Amino acid sequence: MNYISVKKIIYSLIILSLITVTNCYKDSKNLIDSGKFNYSSEKEFVFSMNQHFEKFNNKKAKKKLKDFEFKFDENIKIDNNDYVNYVENNPSYVLQVIRIIEKKDLNKEKKEKIIFDVTQAFIRYLNNFSLR
Numbered sequence: 001m002n003y004i005s006v007k008k009i010i011y012s013l014i015i016l017s018l019i020t021v022t023n024c025y026k027d028s029k030n031l032i033d034s035g036k037f038n039y040s041s042e043k044e045f046v047f048s049m050n051q052h053f054e055k056f057n058n059k060k061a062k063k064k065l066k067d068f069e070f071k072f073d074e075n076i077k078i079d080n081n082d083y084v085n086y087v088e089n090n091p092s093y094v095l096q097v098i099r100i101i102e103k104k105d106l107n108k109e110k111k112e113k114i115i116f117d118v119t120q121a122f123i124r125y126l127n128n129f130s131l132r
Contacts, residue, residue, distance in 0.1 A: 037119060039098050042070050049123075061126040068126075072096045083114055084121045091125040094118065 036052065038044035046065060053062040071092040078086045083101060087094050101114050 039095065039102075039115070042095060045095060049126075058127070060128075061123070064126045068092075070095050076100070084117050087118050087121040088125065091122055094122045 036048065038048040046068075049065055050062055053059075053065070069092060073093065073096065076093060076096060078097065078100070083097050087097055097118055098115055101111055101118065104111065106114070
């Protein structure tokens, strides 16, 4: 292989990587924008989650959600606004955490991003996944 061929391969890989990263960002943005999950009530949240799990034939998460008990605590305390970590450690409070985020004085895009991340943490719990 000569220098020009190697250079073309490297540039091609870089371009493919950029395209992949861009598409991943668009996909996550679309999940946020699409209003995929309904947070208006526990019943609606469970219904929208079940639709998501059916779409991907995720029976394990659907069963875990069926038996899941949501909790609310008047004295909930989330250190340093670390909502994702809180839900990872206390998944039963996911809806309450989302309500807290919705009331925060943040711009719409920031709220949606945090809610998306919290929801992903909850989905990881239902699938027995962890980032740790």
